[in-house]
Amino acid sequence: MSGLVPARLSGPDVLRVGLAGLRARPARVVLSALGIAIGIATMVAVIGISSSSKEDLLRRLDRLGTNLLTAEPGGTLFGEEARLPRGSAAMVARIGPVTAVGAVGTVDATVRRTDRIPAEITHGIGVAAASHDLLGTLGTTVRQGAWLNAATARYPGVVLGAEAARRLGTDRPGGRVWIGGRWFTVLGVLDTAELAPEIDRSALVGWESAERYLGFDGHPTTLYERSTDASVEDVRAVLARTVNPEHPEEVEVSRPSDALAAKAAAAGAFTGLLLGLGAVALLVGGVGVANTMVISVLERRREIGLRRSLGATRGQVRIQFLAESLLLSTLGGAAGTVLGAAVTAGFALYRGWPPVVPLWALGGALAATLAIGTAAGLYPAMRAARLSPTAALATV
Template sequence: MAGKRARLRAGKGTRLRAARLGPRDVLHVGSAGLRSRPVRIVLSALGIAIGIATMVAVVGISASSQAQLLRQLDALGTNLLVAEAGESLFSGEEVKLPKDAPGMVGRIEGVEEVGATGDLPVTVRRSEKIPEEETGGIGVRAATEDLLKVLRGGVAAGTWLNDANGRYPAVVLGDVAAERLGINRPGQQVWIDDRYFTVLGILDPLPLAPDIERSALVGWEGAQRLLGFDGHPTAVYERSTDASVRSVQKLLAPTIDPQNPQNVSVGDPSAALKAKAATEGAFSSLLLGLGGIALLVGGVGVANTMIISVLERRHEIGLRRSLGATRGQIRIQFVTESLMLSGLGGLAGVALGGAATAVYAYTGGLPWVVPLWAVGGGFAATLLIGTVAGLYPAVRASLLSPTLALQAA
């Protein structure tokens, strides 16, 4: 009896403590609101999903396009240089490169391949009945046999110029020139100057030589014999070793024209692709901003859904509080519910963004690339939005008086 009284006296100062919620309990109570209102949850998560999908798709499409450009650069190489005739600094007249310019360039240390073209003052047309003024932006050029090898180009149909066919009225068309002339297969004829030339081949696209894509190419010897070509090249293309590109670039102009190197223009055809690859995605910032706005709107929708949920579930909150749930546990419940709601929208958005990127890449013939940082960053943003959106409703729910909540119910 004395021991029982002692235990009662000791228990008077003991304060009851609420049971702690384990991770499983937190997930259970946090998902209760999601399970009870599925339609509202789907609509609320849709705003988050649209924002994340937009952001992931924009980054993915940009990364896929950049990967394609880098793949092109790897295939085409960055060791191609072109030397072209410019204008005289004093007279303003067009400068002619020496006839032996390709041979001179080929003797520069580090140069591996050399090709050349020469502009011809004639036009190419589908037939002699088409007015001479309607050129379609197509130029006629004499071309050396090594030109296609230097450009790392290919023949889509037919064959390239060689010793045997390059001396006769035969022509190879760039892909753009063939399209504009309405030529779709070798063996057809086009009118150049005052006679018909037989089309030997049609080239594949040449990203590093857009001028060649818009040209009708005649053999070097055939151009001299049939079209009055004087043998002076207009442009000299060369491939050098990767290690010697910069040194060759400095030597090209002095080698071709030692007395007036300023009359020779030296360019890097791959520079445009390099710049495009470096700036790819620069114009996607607007779309990223729109995706961010959609994400914020989705966050507002989540907050609104949580506030309504608190108002509708006052009886539940009051009952839990009267049974011993602490304010902290109530806050954890509603923040968890908000996080789960946003997380569902984030997962759906990542999936939709990845699918949109895949469709774009497949239809455009691009590699499918979705950076991991975009996926991780997008999902982290949804969790942040969910936390922020659920804080106010969670605090509001925890401050509800159990008595008043039960009475209101």
């Protein structure tokens, strides 16, 4: 006569047994799953918000272009302040691939809302002479009013950067501001210049007007240049020698879009820190699940003994409690994933970013949930399997 062979637990059977164990203690299950949910939600939200921010930066880069270069005076060999030549903008415009050139020159003057305000109160606003082509080179638009042209650039007119207008409390054309001891009419207000934040804090006057009324010496302090995308590096290599052929070492060339790219890269380091905090929260949630499962084993000793006496093997008892732990973790992981995605979408829409939750983040959340569930349930499952039927049934 052959020995008896214990019945095998199929997948659906394991699922039903695991769910039955969870339904018996709903309050404890919800509280334990909450710890897992908080950890998973934190990790998904951190990755999602970081990805949304990076996507917004990349879209801004695509919109603004990466083909803008700037040239500014650096230091001389003797530590003196260098200056760009007067005709440097025209020389740069003769470079073949260059499509647009704009220039600004710092003016030694202050701008104030009225002549009654003391001269030392400048609100951090600088005055600069601007060439006619500056606006088109930067790709910035006029929010209200008009930009400088060949006619208005000769007279006391000023165009305010977005931040300068806010600080002066002048957001409409037609008003007047006090610059260098005389009144200048506000011709327009610019939108934000994302690749040239210094323009936002400036009051821009015409080149001729700055020379006539404010004692400007005509030397540009910053040149802005755009070229075709394919030739940016070639232009960058010759820009300093073109701007100042005699002393190219006194010219500093940079690409403003590099700052946005660096900001996108720096977001990754901050994301790693926050992910570490999310991992700690997930670990705490895993400890809570393990504690719940250990208590469950202690409370259900008679149930375990009864199942063993009816023929359940140690492996089947082990699988039962391991399934409960995995289901408990999966419940918390699913809730945390939904919560994290919702937080990401809400925050991204609030900031005006495109909501992005990478698929690998969702896959990572699922993998982390299964790993925590397995680790948290392994010891309680093994402890339950080691109980002998007689000792378990004798438990009062």
